Amino acid sequence: MSTIVYVLNGPNLNLLGMREPEIYGHDTLDDIAGMLEDRARELGLEIDLRQSNHEGHLIDWLHEAQSAGAHAVLLNAGAFTHTSIALYDAIKSIRTPVIEVHLSNPHRREEFRHLSWVGKAALGTVAGFGANSYVVALEAAARL
Numbered sequence: 001m002s003t004i005v006y007v008l009n010g011p012n013l014n015l016l017g018m019r020e021p022e023i024y025g026h027d028t029l030d031d032i033a034g035m036l037e038d039r040a041r042e043l044g045l046e047i048d049l050r051q052s053n054h055e056g057h058l059i060d061w062l063h064e065a066q067s068a069g070a071h072a073v074l075l076n077a078g079a080f081t082h083t084s085i086a087l088y089d090a091i092k093s094i095r096t097p098v099i100e101v102h103l104s105n106p107h108r109r110e111e112f113r114h115l116s117w118v119g120k121a122a123l124g125t126v127a128g129f130g131a132n133s134y135v136v137a138l139e140a141a142a143r144l
């Protein structure tokens with residue numbers, strides 16, 4: 001198994017920093033990548049961070065994480081979290097541990113965000129700590 005942790009980000013997360021900052025904060029995805037790279041170095045891990053607005057890319061990357069022997073996947077599937085049985089199946093289809101990540105806490109928000117298909121398949125969830133959710137999830141991944 002490698003020391004690579006895939007950090008997969010779904011729709012609209014390319015707009016982080018500009019997008020509803022009162023909910024998601026001012027950090028951009030590049031800022032988050034920098035925070036993760038610093039912490040990963042301390043933990044003896046490497047990160048491979050990607051973002052796509054397309055569900056199929058996230059599914060392909062989950063499969064790839066397994067074939068690449070990734071240590072773990074951190075997955076913020078954005079709104080696909082709440083709709084995608086295909087992502088649920090993809091997570092179930094691989095042995096690589098997947099940790100669900102959210103900047104906000106979906107349970108404190110609209111009812112339609114309370115169902116998480118990703119959460120039903122993932123090993124665990126970190127949500128509600130803004131950009132730090134990713135760092136906490138990486139720390140959890142390092143202990144697996």
Ligand code: DQA
Nearest residue numbers: 076078079102103104106113
């Ligand atoms: C999110 C929460 C989702 O409900 C939302 O659709 C997002 C971002 C989060 O990180 O808080 O796009 O995944």
